[in-house]
Amino acid sequence: MLLLTVASALVTLAGGQHFEKAKSVWIEQGLVRGRIYMLGDKRMQIFRGIPYAEPPIGDLRFRKPVKRGRWHRELTALDYGAPCIQFMDFHKNDKYAGENMKRESEDCLFLNVFSPYDPADETSLHPVLVWIHGGSFLAGSGDTGIDMEVTAKNLIFKGIVLVTINYRLGPLGFISIRGKDQKLEGNFGIWDQVLALEWVQANIKQFNGDPDRVTIMGESAGAASVSVLALSPVTEGIVHQAIIMSGSATAGWAIHRYGVPEWDVANVASYLRCEKKFNPIDVAEILKANPEDYNDDEDGQKCNFQGKVPDCLEDYAATEDKLLDCFRNELNFTSFLFRKGLTVELGVSKMVADGELIPLAGTEFVKNYSHVPVLIGIANREWSHKKPQFYGFKKYENLTKESTAEKVRMIIDSSFHKTVSGKLPNATLNLIGNATYYRYVGSHSPNRSWELSHFVRQLQDLEADIEFVAPCQREVDAYAANGQTVYAYSFDYVPQSPITEDEQKTFDLFGAMTDIRYTKKVKFNEAFHGLDHAYIFTKGYSSNFQIEPFTNRDLQMSKMMCSMISNFVKKGEPTPKPWNGFKWEPYTTDSPKYAQLNVPPKEMTGEIHWPVPTFWNHVKELTRYTAREGEFAAVDVAPLTKEERLQLNAYKRAWWALWLLVAVIAVVLWTVIICLVVKKCTSPRAKPYDNIVVSNSR
Incomplete structure (x- = not known):
């Protein structure tokens, strides 16, 4: 054993990481063995693939996770655990996790712990940072986009214990169920995150982590998760701070608002039975992009890409409980084509307001439940990397007013409509669409045409403002008000180097569909969604984008951002000491300020990206009214809060006072006019002249 340890100590890993020795610790479930690595003159301990829950399979499918039971032999935690089943291929070729992605499985509830190690002091406790990955609640894992060597230098060696986790995705994590008592259930992927946080509370001391100083951090869907976990009553005491990057619980894409959720068990069953068919255009696109996954010999693939329709779905009158039992026992997710087709048809997975984990939806959730400090923000232009194809443009062409108005209305219906608490009438949507069109596109002249690239930019801004900017500001305002x-x-930081984009396209070569991967250099002029990852966990890589070369200026940005994050994790403020003269002040109602993260950083006053949030706050007010016979009549969308009722009454009183003032002024003016006329009529000068002689002579 001693010889093995000595031999292992001589092994040098790629990137200068030296394996020094193994280390075992006791946790609730039993003994777990990891490794200690040396990087330069510093050490860290790494434990990968620790199961924190029982495998969510069989009878545990579509249920809240169950804490992992004890094991009786030492568990080897040297490799990442299997990623959860992916419902989109965002990370299929991830630079760091691509190989592990091939192991995706439903048995996937693993976490990873990386912490500083000092052989001279093995009792010190460090603050904990729990990273929750994004991916639209459809893709990703605890190892996607993470370069361990860079992460060690940026976070761990600053005295932070980092925990990354897997959680269930797509319908496995976010299917919704309405039971016998009509209570809405779901959020299984978020319950996974809660159980992982409970595991941290119970075990992190064994890894030199402080359970009383836990900060959660996430981006995109991970940020929406963090936003919810920072508010939820079930996490009180186990979450102490939150870092929310490009996402919010108040966003329409995060929590379902009204009607039957797309990922409802009965709706999913209708696609399994082929009562509903995938859109033929989408089917063709999916086949073109993933020809290697199609098996023409399987007749079942002709029905929504299924190999076999579960027999238990033949009972069309089955209750949701019976459908769920059917899903647990027979539903097969091995076909990626089926998973992707279902996702394209139903859209982003969403959380639901279940009354327990998520008591409310929208801004009221934040107003009623905020209780921990947060650091929250967005990228300068979140969707600036979206291509015209995302908006249905297949070729380059100039556009008419009708076609542009149709696209704007499409985004209003698909993005904005989902932020309100009830279905809006078409008249209201048309009113909002017209106001939005004028704000983002401009002139209503029927003779004007729009150049495609310019119009796509307006759509990018419109979608980003609805989905990120306005929700972020709503959350900021609610925290500040409390x-x-x-x-x-x-x-706002933009690298000066080109960004290499890794893409895959399918071509018909000699009658066979062939995938060809290639890279292309793109120059972006604005910071886009997820670019901040490239300065935290890697040296310039983020979701198939690579900054090349990664310059000294980029290193400066990375150092600044990671110092601010680590300061917040350790001390509760990003700049306890000014950063080159810059002091990041908290946002308050009396002093609204935010940081523009760039080189150098700047302090900005007012709302984030003003006047965008103000515009969408006004648009929100329009949702309470609809045009009816030339007038505006109230729509019963959602009950007004006490604060809103007081404000509305104040407006009404001011409005009536204004009309009363106008009436008084009118009476005074008419009284003055009448008096002047009467006086003029009674004056001697006003009488007719009798001494005027009219001559008939010529």
Whole structure:
């Protein structure tokens, strides 16, 4: 054993990481063995693939996770656990996790722990940072986009214990169920995150982590998760701070608002039975992009890409409980084509307001439940990397007013409509669409045409403002109104180097469909969604984008951002000491300020990306009214809050006072006019002249 340890110590890993020795620790479930690595003159301990829950399969499918039971032999935690089943291929070729992605499985509830190690002091406790990955609640894992060597230098060696987790995705994590008592259930992927946080509370001391100083951090869907976990009553005491990057619980894409959720068990069953068919255009696109996954010999693939329709779905009158039992026992997710087709048809997985984990939806959730300090922000132009194809443009062409108006209305219906608490009438949507069109596109002249690239830019801004900017500001305002500490930011940094984009296209070569991977260099002029990852966990890589070369200026940005994050994790404020003269102040109602993260950083006053949030706040007010016979009549969308009722009554009183003032002024004016006329009529000068002689002579 001694010889083996000595031999292992001589092994040098790629990137200068030296394996020094193995280390075992006791946790609730039993003994677990990891490794200690040396990087330069510093050491860290790494434990990968620790199961924190029982495998969510069989009878545990579509249920809240169950804490992992004890094991009786030492568990080897040297490799990442299997990623959860992916419902989109965002990370299929991830630079760091691509190989592990081939192991995706339903048995996937694993976490990873990386912490500083000092052989001279093995009792010190460090603050904990729990990373929750994004991916639209459809893709990703605890190892996607993470370069361990860079992460060690940027976070771990600053005295932070990092925990990354897997959680269930797509319908396995976010299917919704309405039971016998009509209570809405779901959020299984978020319950996974809660159980992982409970595991941290119970075990992190064994890894030199402090359970009383736990900060959660996430981006995109991970940020929406963090936003919810920072508010939820079930996490009180196990979450102490939150970092929310490009996402919010108040966003329409995060929590379902009204009607039957797309990922409802009965709706999913209708696609399994082929009562509903995938859109033929989408089917063709999916086949073109993934020809290697199609088996023409399987007749079942002709029905929504299924190999076999479960027999238990033949009972069309089955209750949701019976459908769920059917899903647990027979539903097969091995076909990626089926998973992707279902996702394209139903859209992003969403959380639901279940009354327990998520008591409310929208801004009221934040107003009623905020209780921990947060650092929250967005990228400068979140969707600036979206291509015309995302908006249905197949070729380059100039556009008419009718076609542009149709696209704007499409985004209003698909993005904005989902932020309100009830279905809006078409008249209201048309009113909002017209106001939005004028704000983002401009002139209503029927003779004007729009150049495609310019119009796509307007759509990018419109979609980003609805889905990220306005929700972020709503959350910031709610925290500030409650007197909670909130640091707000806009990530505006743009690398000077080109960004290499890794793409895959399918071509018909000699009658066979062939995948060809290639890279292309793209120059972006604005910071886009997820670019901030490239300065935290890697040296310039983020979701198939690579900054090349990664310059000294980029290193400066990375150092600044990671120092601010680590300061917040350790001390509760991003700049306890000014950064080159810059002091990041919290956002308050009386002093609204946010940080523009750039080189150098700047302090900005007012709302983030003003006047965008103000515009969408006004648009929100329009949702309470609809045009009816030339007038505006109230629509019963959602009950007004006490604060809103007081404000509305104040407006009404001011409105009536204004009309009363106008009436008084009118009476005074008419009285003056009448008096002048009467006086003029009674004056001697006003009488006719009798001494005027009219001559008939010529």
